[in-house]
Amino acid sequence: MAHCGFNETSPKVQTPRPEIVKPTHGTIDQSKKPVLFEIFGEIWTVQSQLGQGVSASVYRVSSGRAAATTTAAAVKEFQADTHGGDYGYHKERSVLEDIQGHKNIVTLYGVFTNHSCMGVVNHCLLLELLDVSVSDLLVRGSSATQVGREGYVHADLKPRNILWGADDEGFKLIDFGLSFKEGNQDVKYIQTDGYRAPEAELQNSLAQAGVEVDYGCTTAVDIWSLGIILLEMFSGVKLKDTVCSQEWKDNRTAIVDHLFASNSVVCPAIPVYHLRDLIKSMLLNEPKQRCTAETALLSPFFSIPFAPRIEDLVLLPTPVLRLLNLIDDSHLHNEEEYEDILEDMKEECQKYGSVVSLLIPKENPGKGEVFVEYVNSSDSKEAQRLLTGRTFDGKFVVATFYPLSAYKRGYLYQTVQ
Template sequence: MACSSGSNAKMSSPNVSTPVMAVTPDAVDQKTSPAVFEIFGKIWNVQARLGQGVSASVYRVSSGRASSAVKEFQVDAQGGDYGYLKESSVLEKIQGHKNIVTLYGMFTNHNPFGVATHCLLLELLDDVKYIQTDGYRAPEAELQNSLAQAGLESDSGCTTAVDLWSLGIILLEMFSGIKLKETVKSQEWKDNSSAIVDHIFSSNAVVYPAIPVFHLRDLIKSMLHNDPKLRSTAEAALINPFFSIPFAPHIEDLVLLPTPVLRLLNVIDDNHLYNEDEYEDIIEDMKEECQKYGTVVSLLIPKENPGKGQVFVEYANAGDSKEAQRLLTGRTFDGKFVVTTFYPLSAYKRGYLYQTVQ
């Protein structure tokens, strides 16, 4: 391939380029931009570093009136060049596509430290200033894009936190079933995005009864902090309970499979939950009644969803729970007919409460 400077010299193949020297990452300060690149005997001056990644840096370079971009792949401790070979190979195969950057050629750069690095000479795309896709763009990326358009530089660059923001929006769209591009641009979102997320979840909780929605809601909120320093990391997101709990079982499964935990439905009105005296009286009444059928280990009545107003009774064994289920089903409590199902002990022990699929 011919160099973009107009030279007739051909670029060297990666198979015959000078081998990369094996050095430790600390041997060279790879954050320092080179002043020039010598490409087949011609000097290209480095005008600016356009981007810095884990495996490579990209520079704007010029030689006379010609301007291009150079992507310099970093040297690792083993002298590996997989990324360079892979990228150059792919770009060579798809040359000529209108939506793919043009690869002018490949060369080996020898820096003043005696280290050889593989480089790609690429088409310079001066319209390339936007970070992230519109509608999934984190606030700090939006700011950096605005500054770039004005020819200014941001004091603090974007980090991997922008990816967590994008993932948060994607998860919210998957749950709501609607595109949120205009929503995230609105002033209401900027003023109180958390309230909008709450509204979306309260509107769709019944539609997705098998999903532990409060865990998903909290996960998404943690990804959508405006301050990237407060935003959830990928490591923290992966240990969120949403990814470790099973989806809700079908109601028939809970009826037919005895477990030590019994769930009582259609027992308590919501208004009883907010009067502390009445709430404590109900707890004591339920314990007294349930202890007639076996040893009660614990009893829980959540005051909010999931499980709001339901009674979870943990017996010492499944036999006691099964006997209680037989004798309590159909009984009346405060004028209501009691409905009972079993509940997974593992989920109850870990505090996972969810609605069941009807």
């Protein structure tokens, strides 16, 4: 993506030709869903629609002639001159350009315009393709710091806007359409039901009633949202009905205590009272009394290292797979058998993507496990999907993801079972 620039008038960026968007048959917006984008002189194929809002749609796109060189990304296409599409585009582009470079912010590769077959010109963002969201993790079972340091209020923190970046091994923030600089709020209605801070609730109500208000929400509204998100992650359930109730407004602290007291499915390596106290400090009614992002990171909760469970590793993709239940100890100490197994495993794993390295430790930690490093997380995800449940020498394969950073350091830790 080195050729992607932020300046639409840059000589390195070729203007897209018309006739790129064509009608396609599908279940979502059949008349408008594009099948191709021309981006910086290359044709990108739309693989799927990731999301659709009032002013924009998001697509997964790929470019490349061969599987080994395929590049995947996301395109956010804003609707022209409808529902604030142009304004939303300029707002999000400006914010992303201003806070680019942080590991917990989605990467903006470049911007371009798309010409539909009807002659409509839509502004688009070419973005880093991210993986599962916190919302996905809740269904299946600390990014605000940088935004706050830059003086920005995200104004719409929720599980769907926090996504896992597999190659960077961290969660990242997306969707800055409601963001603003502190002291320069230019949107009346902010935040989503269930994650809305009390001061934002009041501001929205007054604006809806036509009352002129001096918009003054700060990064404290993001801290409130983050507190709700952490509480949902701990409890494993959506709390919208709870936090919108009168009981929550009257007895918030007691409800938090009850959720912690009643949840017995907890990793024993984490003293949960640290998390409980952190969440309480994020959910204080008075904005100035809430903890800041910086003070939140000083909580003992963030200083405690712990090993993830196997089921957790399955949910967060990385370029490295860890294959279990494959190799008997007897094969590890026969050099000829060991080399044969290495070759067989590499040949099998290369069927699903480009393998960078493969390791089978002969001693603990990791004895008899197979670690396969793919060139990217897309290949490892495909391999994980296809390998799980397969048999190898009569054994059923169990494939989990493994942290790339730990693998690179040779740190093959034993996970908590």
